[in-house]
């Protein structure tokens with residue numbers, strides 16, 4: 039199986055041709071059945087296809103695509119999806135991780151807290167935003183600090199659910215650092231809860247992962263105690 043297949047790929051034989059969809063067609067500027075294999079496409083082709091589809095959506099909504107404020111929107115949205123907010127779907131954008139020898143014999147936990155999270159909910163395609171706090175205890179290697187932020191950012195730039203985001207960051211850190219001793223807490227607001235549906239602007243969602251030594255109460259407590267520190 040190719041990497042990310044379950045995230046991205048729709049098997050070609052599962053995508054119905056338009057004539058199989060069984061409902062009336064709305065004729066718009068983009069009316070070609072598309073059978074998509076995301077792995078075969080480069081970013082430019084993705085942008086081109088998404089632009090056409092998004093124009094279709096705007097036309098169905100009744101928006102005036104000749105308006106000078108709107109006419110560039112399909113292209114802007116397509117570029118934003120592929121190159122910015124969903125760029126973490128492309129494994130080529132995975133950050134390279136710089137590791138150093140733990141020459142300083144620092145054997146305590148390292149906590150990188152208040153990492154900004156901007157993601158998007160895969161159910162509604164609206165933003166999730168908040169903070170991630172990650173920690174690890176070195177098993178011999180030390181990671182460049184910014185790489186912790188970059189790993190969080192890479193997995194955030196996908197259509198996500200917060201639980202998966204938390205586990206993906208944990209798995210990446212465990213593999214990069216060759217240790218089970220990692221912890222992640224994410225505290226985030228979901229616009230799909232705030233601005234629509236239940237419209238609750240007060241709640242936030244907290245997810246956590248504790249591996250290895252962080253499963254011990256004292257270590258977990260120490261990690262959590264650092265989260266309330268102000269620098």
Ligand SMILES: Nc1nc2c(ncn2[C@@H]2O[C@H](COP(=O)(O)OP(=O)(O)OP(=O)(O)O)[C@@H](O)[C@H]2O)c(=O)[nH]1
Nearest residue numbers: 159160161162198199200201228230231234235236
């Ligand atoms: N577990 C989990 N659920 C999420 C996340 N982001 C959004 N959701 C929820 O996904 C659910 C989707 O449920 P549906 O009932 O299919 O969608 P809906 O009819 O739009 O639901 P409402 O938001 O209640 O109006 C909603 O309850 C969302 O709040 C997430 O990161 N994790």
Ligand SMILES: [Zn+2]
Nearest residue numbers: 159161162230
């Ligand atoms: Zn949602």
